[in-house]
Amino acid sequence: MRLATALRTTGGVWIAPLVLGWVWLVTAHEASNEPAYWAGNTVLVGHTLPFYAPACAAFAAWEAGRLRRAGVHRLGAVRGRYAIAFSVLWPVALLGVAAVVACLITVRLQTGVAHDWPHPGVLAMAGYLIVVHTAVGYGLGMMLPRILATPVILVVDYLCLVMPVTITSPMWLRELTGWLDAPYGDVTITVNPMALVVPMLMATGFLAAVLVSAQIAQWRRNRFVRIGAAAVASAVCLGVFTASAVAPVRNWTGDPPPQARTDAPVCADGSPRVCVPVEAAASLGPLTEASKEVVPRLVGAGLTPPKELAFVSEAAHIDKQTWRLFLYRDMRDVDLEASVAASALPVIPPCDTSTDVQEGNMGTLAAWLMVKGGLDEEAIRGQSSEKRAADPRLASVVRKVTKLSPEEQLSWYTRNVRLLQQCKPAPETMPASPPVEG
Amino acid sequence: MPIGFQSVNFGYRRRVPVLQRFTIDFPRGRTVFLGPNGAGKSTVLALAASVLRPDSGTVVYGRKTTTRRADLTAFRRRIAWLPQQIESVPRLTAREQVAYVGWLKGMNRRDAWDRSLGALERVELADLAGQKVRRMSGGQQRRIGVAQSLVHEAEVLLLDEPTAGMDPRQRRVFHEILSGLDQHVVLSTHDVADLEETYDHVVVLDRGAVRFAGEVRDFLALAPHGTAPGRLAEAAYYATVREEGPVCA
Known part of the structure; x- marks a missing residue:
């Protein structure tokens, strides 16, 4: 649809102030005492992920519901499914990007001018996770009624992002979501690349499951066969990518191992x-x-x-x-x-602390x-x-x-x-x- | 022939076939598709529009078939489709809805927007172009659907009960539109008034089988002798669907 139409009719118009407001609030609080150091402070883009990624997923589910209600896929469209999806999802991605930009602007206003630039790896991770959360929300919105899909994905997605951080065993679980909690503000370290790669691997599993399920939905088979096949295929995708994501972090015991800066002092x-x-x-x-x-x-x-x-x-x-x-x-x-x-x-070195006796x-x-x-x-x-x-x-x-x-x-x-x-x-x-x- | 079915089998559920070895060639011109409720008319039109895929057999238009992926895009560009259930994308205005369907049918956004107003003018809804579709009456929404099928200037129009919900004046306007169309039209309806003036051919479907396929005058000739002139079409229809086997001209 036309740009003006998409912007006028998109649900993002009323959800954006809420999302951006939360991102600003959290970022302003966290960044208030930190030095102007982007390699550390860009982490806040990941730290605020639970506030904009679920919103993108829910918003995508809502847009999918609009298309379902209009029976768009029963009109004999020439445009492919992905083109039709993109026509309503680009405002969703825009919301995610706006949230990232809002976070960066808030950091800049709180900490002042830095000597470096926002960490590109963190931005890439955030961008990729926005895409995946959006795709998962859209997929769910295509399956469930709009009134159900939107709140379900909003709540479930939020819980999936924040709950792992509260779990202490296994510790590596918190590394899978992209909710970065690395110690920012320490100007001697930078973001551990594995802390960025692992959430992307995990997210790819979800994306693969959505895409495979979408293909299976096109099969000319009994509904139960399609559902069963989609469930098995999704489980395989998630299993493979989860195993790949867990492997490098299974020995991590909390925050990612620090990565020393390499630029000249x-x-x-x-x-x-x-x-x-x-x-x-x-x-x-x-x-x-x-x-x-x-x-x-x-x-x-x-x-x-x-x-x-x-x-x-x-x-x-x-x-x-x-x-x-x-x-x-x-x-x-x-x-x-x-x-x-x-x-x-x-x-x-930190020695065995399994006993209380200090020697x-x-x-x-x-x-x-x-x-x-x-x-x-x-x-x-x-x-x-x-x-x-x-x-x-x-x-x-x-x-x-x-x-x-x-x-x-x-x-x-x-x-x-x-x-x-x-x-x-x-x-x-x-x-x-x-x-x-x- | 514009659209042809070759031994098409289709069922919504595996053991409940709707069409079995269904074969027909819809002729050029304006064809009215008649039959009782549940005969399979909407299914046939949806198959012709490639919205449904046959379990076996082929639906062809020229050299294109709906069963070959490579042909599907070209096939759909040339076919306009008005389903029985008209829905619109929430929050879109009439013009935006028509333009959006034009885009879905392969037009670029600018052309779709430019032509949407012309399509609305043809169905006498140009003055409501800025109104949200969901606030319109059922009859007006039906006309939006007709405008959707006109915006991208397809070669064949498949219209499933386009006049449902329209008042007599709107139906007359629709028939005038129909008369002025260059495209080939296959239209299902329960309204058999003005058959001879509006259509060239008749196809009657009953329980998934063709009971009659031929020209309008041959169809009207099936009416029992002595039928009043104004009721010929209705009588011919009842004569056709009561037949045990197909009656084709």
């Missing part, structure tokens, strides 16, 4: 060199000053001097002469010094580094972000260690780093248990 040359992502460039100057204070003290305590301090993700591969910084917004000078000191601690505490090591870097106990207690060093119970352990000779302190440090890295008990790092009364 901004650096201040010196000894050591200090490198941070471009979004944190404002902290480069104060960080360099802090490193000039702290690093010589740590070297004096016996640590090998680093060639570089880098604010990078734990997923990034760095050499042994690079210390990994952790930064956050609005850091004071003392916070920067604590961060530099704690960056000397190598990565301690080592890396916070003690971080606290010792901060003391050697020149921070006092009060400053250390304020460092809640730095590797658990702020635990007040650790102060007594650190005080005891600092009474040893410098060589003994260094030996204590390297010995316990090795034990924790090997997931072995490190009782020297544990605070003393309070005496048991009675």
Whole structure:
């Protein structure tokens, strides 16, 4: 139908304000405290998926109902089924695109100008899922009465998107929907590509089921034969694509494994060199000053001097002469010094947490580094972000260690780093248990 | 011959055939298709429009058949179809509905829009072009359906009870339209008035079998001797459907 006719008669005219309003509301709330970093913030397009994808599906079901009611497929049309479908579904796709654009505009208004561009992979995933949700809604709308299809697909689709996130076993279930909940705002990581591919694989299963069922509906066979064949074919399509989607994520335990950024950081040359992502460039100057204070003290305590301090993700591969910084917004000078000191601690892998008994505490090591870097106990207690060093119970352990000779302190440090890295008990790092009364 | 059926078998359910080895060639000109309710007239027209596919046998138009996918598009472009049940896309106006059907029938959007008003003028609904179809009377909606079949200038018009719900004046207008058409027309109706003036050929169907197929005057000759001139068609019809075997001219 004509463009003017389609826009005038489409149900999207009255549903759009509701959908776009919800998307704006959710995005504005989530993006309000995040830095201007598109590789992380584009994730919000996936985060708002439960608000526009089910709307597209329901809207498509409604449009299918209009065509069914008009008996369009009984008019001996020259136009093919897909052309007829497209003639009423393009406004649906437009609604989905409008929702994505609304999300991006809201992010831009909340976070300001970024140094990068919206993540194309996330946009591609969102676009593909809009198409699939629309196709599934249209397919259902062609089978059921309009008054039933629209609310059913709206509710079921919404639940299918949000329920998996509430399920803890199996954890990989939440990766199938495209409802991205990766930690955005962390400027050292970008979206894990598998988190985008897996929902698309899953969605392809649904799309294949709809298309195959549409073909089977054309068979000149008894209705029960057609329904049975469509059910079997759909189950096969869904089974194959679900298995393909689950395979790469079956060992994921929550958020997707972080994917380190690969673009070049901004650096201040010196000894050591200090490198941070471009979004944190404002902290480069104060960080360099802090490193000039702290690093010589740590070297004096016996640590090998680093060639570089880098604010990078734990997923990034760095050499042994690079210390990994952790930064956050609005850091004071003392916070920067604590961060530099704690960056000397190598990565301690997460060990088996199947028991409640803790056999080592890396916070003690971080606290010792901060003391050697020149921070006092009060400053250390304020460092809640730095590797658990702020635990007040650790102060007594650190005080005891600092009474040893410098060589003994260094030996204590390297010995316990090795034990924790090997997931072995490190009782020297544990605070003393309070005496048991009675 | 415009539309021909060659040994067509069709049933809506497997063991309940509606047509068995059905063979007929609808002649050029204006053909009226008569028969009692349930005779299979709508089924035959729907098969001819390629809306239904025969279980076996072929429906042909020229060298095109409805059973070959490659022919279907060309077949449908040349055939206009007005079903018995007229529906419209919700929220469309009369002109939008007619233009939409024109687009469905292969016209581009601009041509379909431009010609839709002319089609509405022919059925005397141009002044209601901007009104929503769902707010129109049954008779007006029927005329919208006729306009839909006229918009894309097909070679053959298949009309299933086009005058149902129309008042006498609208029926007269419809007959005038029919008289002015260049296309071949196959039309089913229960209205046998003005048979000789309006149509060239008659086909009578009863229980899936052709009881009569021939020219109008040969059909009227079947009326019992002494039948009043104004009731010839009706009498001939009753004479035909009471016959045990087919009576073909």
